[in-house]
Amino acid sequence: MCGIVGYIGDKLADSVLIVGLERLEYRGYDSAGVAVIEEGELIYRKKKGKIKILREILEKNPVGGNIGIGHTRWATHGEVSDENAHPHFDCNKKIAVVHNGIIENYIELKEELIKKGHIFSSTTDTEVIAHLIEENFNGDLFEATRKTVKLLKGAFAICVISEKEPDKIVVARFGSPLIVGIGKDENFVASDVPALLPHTKSFVYLKDSEMAVLYKDKVLFFDFDGNKIEKKIERASVEIYDVDKGDYPYYMLKEIYEQPEVAERILNDKLKGDEIFFENLNLSKSFLSKVKRVIIHACGTSFHAGLVGRFFLEKFARVYTEVDISSEFRYRNPLLEGDTLMIAISQSGETADTIAGLREAKSKFIKVLSIVNQEKSTIARESDGIIPIKAGPEIGVASTKAYTGEILCLYLFSLYLGRINYVVGEEEFKRYLKPLRDIPMKIRKILSDTSFIEELSDKYHKSKDFIFLGRGINYPTALEGALKLKEISYIHATGYPAGEFKHGPIALINPNMPCVCISPKSEIYDKMFSNIKEVAARKGIIISVATEGDEKIKEVSKHVIYIPDIIEELSPVLSIIPLQLLSYFIATKLGLDVDKPRNLAKSVTVE
Ligand code: F6R
Numbered sequence: 001m002c003g004i005v006g007y008i009g010d011k012l013a014d015s016v017l018i019v020g021l022e023r024l025e026y027r028g029y030d031s032a033g034v035a036v037i038e039e040g041e042l043i044y045r046k047k048k049g050k051i052k053i054l055r056e057i058l059e060k061n062p063v064g065g066n067i068g069i070g071h072t073r074w075a076t077h078g079e080v081s082d083e084n085a086h087p088h089f090d091c092n093k094k095i096a097v098v099h100n101g102i103i104e105n106y107i108e109l110k111e112e113l114i115k116k117g118h119i120f121s122s123t124t125d126t127e128v129i130a131h132l133i134e135e136n137f138n139g140d141l142f143e144a145t146r147k148t149v150k151l152l153k154g155a156f157a158i159c160v161i162s163e164k165e166p167d168k169i170v171v172a173r174f175g176s177p178l179i180v181g182i183g184k185d186e187n188f189v190a191s192d193v194p195a196l197l198p199h200t201k202s203f204v205y206l207k208d209s210e211m212a213v214l215y216k217d218k219v220l221f222f223d224f225d226g227n228k229i230e231k232k233i234e235r236a237s238v239e240i241y242d243v244d245k246g247d248y249p250y251y252m253l254k255e256i257y258e259q260p261e262v263a264e265r266i267l268n269d270k271l272k273g274d275e276i277f278f279e280n281l282n283l284s285k286s287f288l289s290k291v292k293r294v295i296i297h298a299c300g301t302s303f304h305a306g307l308v309g310r311f312f313l314e315k316f317a318r319v320y321t322e323v324d325i326s327s328e329f330r331y332r333n334p335l336l337e338g339d340t341l342m343i344a345i346s347q348s349g350e351t352a353d354t355i356a357g358l359r360e361a362k363s364k365f366i367k368v369l370s371i372v373n374q375e376k377s378t379i380a381r382e383s384d385g386i387i388p389i390k391a392g393p394e395i396g397v398a399s400t401k402a403y404t405g406e407i408l409c410l411y412l413f414s415l416y417l418g419r420i421n422y423v424v425g426e427e428e429f430k431r432y433l434k435p436l437r438d439i440p441m442k443i444r445k446i447l448s449d450t451s452f453i454e455e456l457s458d459k460y461h462k463s464k465d466f467i468f469l470g471r472g473i474n475y476p477t478a479l480e481g482a483l484k485l486k487e488i489s490y491i492h493a494t495g496y497p498a499g500e501f502k503h504g505p506i507a508l509i510n511p512n513m514p515c516v517c518i519s520p521k522s523e524i525y526d527k528m529f530s531n532i533k534e535v536a537a538r539k540g541i542i543i544s545v546a547t548e549g550d551e552k553i554k555e556v557s558k559h560v561i562y563i564p565d566i567i568e569e570l571s572p573v574l575s576i577i578p579l580q581l582l583s584y585f586i587a588t589k590l591g592l593d594v595d596k597p598r599n600l601a602k603s604v605t606v607e
Pocket of ligand 1: 354
């Protein structure tokens with residue numbers, strides 16, 4: 001992961017870098033640093049901890065200079081420490097490098113460099129890059145960097161400056177995102193668009209095996225063989241990248257409250273009257289009608305959305321559907337045949353494991369459809385077609401609005417496929433579309449009074465463990481509810497299929513164990529009810545999520561959180577909202593930074 005940023009122009013580089021890093025903090029926040037060239041000399045500041053610590057250091061001990069690079073780290077190789085914070089340097093501290101990615105062959109490279117007399121000051125993989133550039137330097141920073149990147153295995157986006165050539169930043173991309181921002185008499189580079197939005201709306205997206213050299217007044221682009229290449233400048237939409245927190249204390253809360261608008265936006269974008277319409281699907285109806293198998297793959301929260309999607313695809317389109325965790329999918333030599341469609345789901349579009357799975361499919365000539373939030377991301381660009389989630393930027397590390405957006409996109413796509421396959425008739429189709437239109441209003445209703453959920457968080461925020469149980473289409477809700485709680489509150493939580501619970505895990509139940517049972521109205525409500533009774537009989541504290549009007553659930557529950565009535569298929573969109581709020585309130589009660597939970601980063605760009 002990690003976020004990188006670079007600037008060259010007339011402004012003071014450190015101010016551009018620090019704002020850029022703050023806007024990239026969602027990519028990691030273990031340590032941060034900047035290097036600038038001030039009056040011909042390379043100087044730097046770097047420190048363990050969040051970016052605000054680096055900001056304080058720069059305020060007390062400012063740096064000048066109009067060219068610089070910066071980094072916010074999510075540690076992979078080497079502990080979290082001042083020494084391992086980027087930038088990293090060559091032996092003489094004349095060359096500075098920031099890096100996002102993992103250099104897989106760094107141990108061999110490091111051993112060779114040490115034999116040649118290089119002295120290392122950190123335990124990171126990145127530092128080899130700086131020493132290799134030093135080794136390859138023959139009066140041309142671009143050439144030295146170009147030769148270096150050809151020696152690296154793994155994934156990287158790098159920015160390099162040197163006091164030997166103080167008029168340029170050399171950058172390269174392979175496997176990790178990097179964009180160049182074009183300004184007037186100033187140019188920028190960063191891992192992601194929001195870092196540069198205060199300065200420019202014009203961007204060039206580097207592809208793998210591409211490099212650029214940024215000067216104050218021009219940017220030149222090359223491939224890894226040193227050939228000059230032409231790149232298109234694209235305009236970013238300001239509206240899409242509005243990243244302010246507004247009056248909310250945390251992005252996560254803001255994003256939870258944005259869910260009605262996200263649902264509205266998805267419906268407005270993809271529903272034209274009683275027709276479902278996907279602008280960039282790029283997969284013909286005749287191709288889709290021949291699809292015999294769908295493989296969904298994704299990570300984390302997006303994987304949970306995929307589990308919900310399987311129900312839709314099998315029910316509405318009667319297509320055999322598998323759902324896999326991307327990091328597992330790729331390494332089990334999956335069977336991929338011609339009549340298979342892959343669906344990759346990703347909020348960021350930059351998750352390395354998901355990209356790897358997508359490439360595996362493409363290498364076997366399998367068409368890939370992506371459900372993505374970041375429409376300019378690697379996953380979006382490498383897929384045959386995309387369904388954009390249009391959730392707007394999701395900054396809080398815990399995914400919320402992207403999740404409900406992904407489920408809605410999967411619902412619409414499955415119905416679309418169901419029509420193509422003649423599985424869903426016209427009347428049925430309309431019947432399934434109708435409740436969709438009520439979704440925004442029903443989410444608003446849940447959000448309009450959260451006092452009960454807050455009270456529950458008051459009662460249970462000191463619990464050591466939580467169990468989440470669900471069945472059928474709400475089993476993924478149990479997984480997602482548990483994930484939300486553990487990632488932001490650090491409370492151990494397990495999501496389990498309620499019917500399976502008695503086959504072992506029920507032994508965990510004790511009178512202090514909160515057990516959140518997701519049991520909205522459904523065809524298997526009675527089965528779920530029996531499973532809850534089994535837990536209640538063992539004195540677990542039952543907190544049920546149930547449909548308004550369900551009085552029976554009170555017989556087995558200590559607390560009931562009601563959600564509005566909705567068809568079973570759409571219940572996961574509503575039942576997750578109270579669980580997002582419960583996690584949020586518990587984490588804030590515990591005094592934790594919910595937007596930046598420990599050990600995590602928003603975008604996992606390493607495998
Ligand atoms: C959890 C969370 C992560 C992501 C996962 C995949 O709240 O945010 O589990 O869902 O890292 O990320 P994307 O969807 O960007 O591929």
